[in-house]
Amino acid sequence: MRILAYSHRRDETQYFEEFSKKYNVEVVSCNEEPSLETAPLAKGFDCISIITTNINSELVGKFHELGVKFISTRTIGYDHIDLKKAKELGVRVGNVTYSPNSVADYTIMLILMAVRKVKLIMERSNVQDFSLRGIQGKELPNLTIGVVGTGKIGRTVIKHLSGFGCKILAHDIYENDEMKSNAKYVDLDNLFKDSDIITLHMPATDDNYHIINKKAIKLMKDGVFIINTARGSLINTNDLIHGIESKKIGGAALDVIEQESNIYYSDLKGETLKNRNLAILKSFPNVIITPHAAFYTDQAVSDMIENSIKSCILFSENKENPWEIDI
Structure with missing residues (x-):
């Protein structure tokens, strides 16, 4: 053939x-x-x-x-x-x-980078600013991580995170019995309310469209971190930006974003980005943006x-x- x-x-x-x-x-x-x-x-x-x-x-x-x-x-x-x-x-x-390890490993890397403020540390280091002001981070054993979606990648994230000593919550319409030794399944609202970090591992469907929106963000803890290595359409980007600007959201690490098509995987040096929200997010010191590379x-x-x-x-x-x- x-x-x-x-x-x-x-x-x-x-x-x-x-x-x-x-x-x-x-x-x-x-x-x-x-x-x-x-x-x-x-x-x-x-x-x-x-x-x-x-x-x-x-x-x-x-x-x-x-x-x-x-x-x-x-x-x-x-x-x-x-x-x-x-x-x-x-x-x-x-x-x-x-291999689910590809995205799972990358997700945990982004979680650690977000809570340890690595973007700000690296940007300062590049201009030889080695001060400590504003870069104090958090430790995972003191945090609760909510994993939304426990398919192959979500389950691998949970398995890897279990070694960090953090509390893990999970949500999926189909619960996985194997995961219950490392994570507690809860409904979505409770996951939003009780998590310090929320990481998304769901497909893009009509039911999941903008599952992170103004209403969901309002339920979340002040200073919550949001990680997305799944699909950009899971997050209402305008609501996310508002949450970051209001300091409701403490930081985000996004490997995917809405309207990324025809931008990611292209060399656009010297060009104006045709995605205003992406340009705004890139400007925030507490937002890490990578170009849909978690799988790679x-x-x-x-x-x-x-x-x-x-x-x-x-x-x-x-x-x-x-x-x-x-x-």
Whole structure:
């Protein structure tokens, strides 16, 4: 079989070569993102592999017209694909799974950086200001951490955090019995009320849209820290900014943000950011911004490519596919 892989990066090359040989498939890679202009490259391919580029209804329709039957995104999230249009046209969609340690490790790094005010410390050090004023931090054993979402990544965060001696609260519509030895499941309002740090590990769905909003922030402790390595749409960015400016929120560490598409993964030095809220957040000394990089480890990239290829093979062989999205 043949797979067209859009948005090929140099760091993916060795894995595409390795796994195409392992599974005896032909992978044709192109550096271009999927778009109406580049869609004709997919003619003759049943399966395409993409990353986070927005695949809107028009583009889904174009791929269907060209004969594409399966879209595999090399990401866990799939909110960038118009699933409604895909279902209407019978185009099937799959995501991938990858090492949960990648995002979990990064999340804990951001938690520590936020509560120890590392951004301010590093900015001062860069201009040889080595004073201690304003950089006193907090210790995790004295804090309660609320983990919202206990899927694979959320569970890994809880396991890793259990070694720090902090109290851990958890919330998920599906409770995991294994986690109950390290975390206490509570309803969402109580998690907001009782947590010093709140970290998000949920998919982007209609039900989860802006789960962090003005009402939720009002419930939270004064000085709460908010960490997001999941999806930008989980947080109402305007409400977050207001919470930081009013000092209700003590700090934030965000690897994702609303309207990040066409900004992250691009070199925009010398350009005006086309995202006013991102520019505002970057200006705050107590907000850490990173460019949707939590996933980015050698193991995760290997997993993403291998599982995308395996997903396409399972689709083509009409076999049960654990990565296919039920739409």
